[in-house]
């Protein structure tokens with residue numbers, strides 16, 4: 001584990017209804033004394049009630065995406081300000097499912113990150129290569145391109161977290177080797193420091209892609225891994241608490 005305080009963030013994606021908020025209650029009970037930061041990003045419909053249940057427990061609730069504008073004629077979209085108003089403390093931007101399903105490119109992701117900051121949210125910005133990129137040995141080049149295009153100027157450790165999520169590892173049960181995860185994270189950290197200065201070493205770098213209780217104890221101790229962005233294994237508090245335990 002790197003020197004930065006770990007963050008274990010869960011992304012429920014388009015899963016969960018009000019009945020699933022019992023998992024938030026279980027997390028609130030389970031994270032007392034955890035030696036890391038913990039967040040859950042439920043569907044937008046559940047942010048307000050999840051935030052209420054999290055209260056001052058330390059469990060942060062967030063959104064999975066935001067629009068670039070604070071308000072306006074954007075049917076179906078959610079402003080970062082609305083996430084904050086609902087009690088959210090953070091927002092994910094640039095997830096590969098947004099990039100693939102909604103055609104989001106780096107310039108839009110950058111604008112969404114800036115919108116998150118405008119609303120006072122911590123931004124988790126996702127990058128990661130596809131299987132085709134990996135096969136073509138383009139992983140580090142793709143990461144460099146995505147970081148250059150999507151990380152706004154003025155990024156600091158208190159405003160930005162970067163999540164490295166190989167697209168081919170999401171929801172597949174596959175993960176890169178520990179050496180490959182460490183190499184990608186070291187590359188990302190080097191790129192951030194080169195552009196933003198030495199203090200950017202404090203920007204936390206999360207690994208995401210098939211993180212489970214069973215592999216977290218191998219991934220989280222890697223030198224440049226500052227935590228995890230967890231999908232499927234964040235839906236059940238017992239699984240997520242197993243990952244949190246590996247971070248502390």
Ligand SMILES: O=C[C@H](O)COP(=O)(O)O
Nearest residue numbers: 011170171209210231232
């Ligand atoms: O945002 C989370 C990631 O896409 C990872 O999802 P996963 O843990 O289900 O592979």
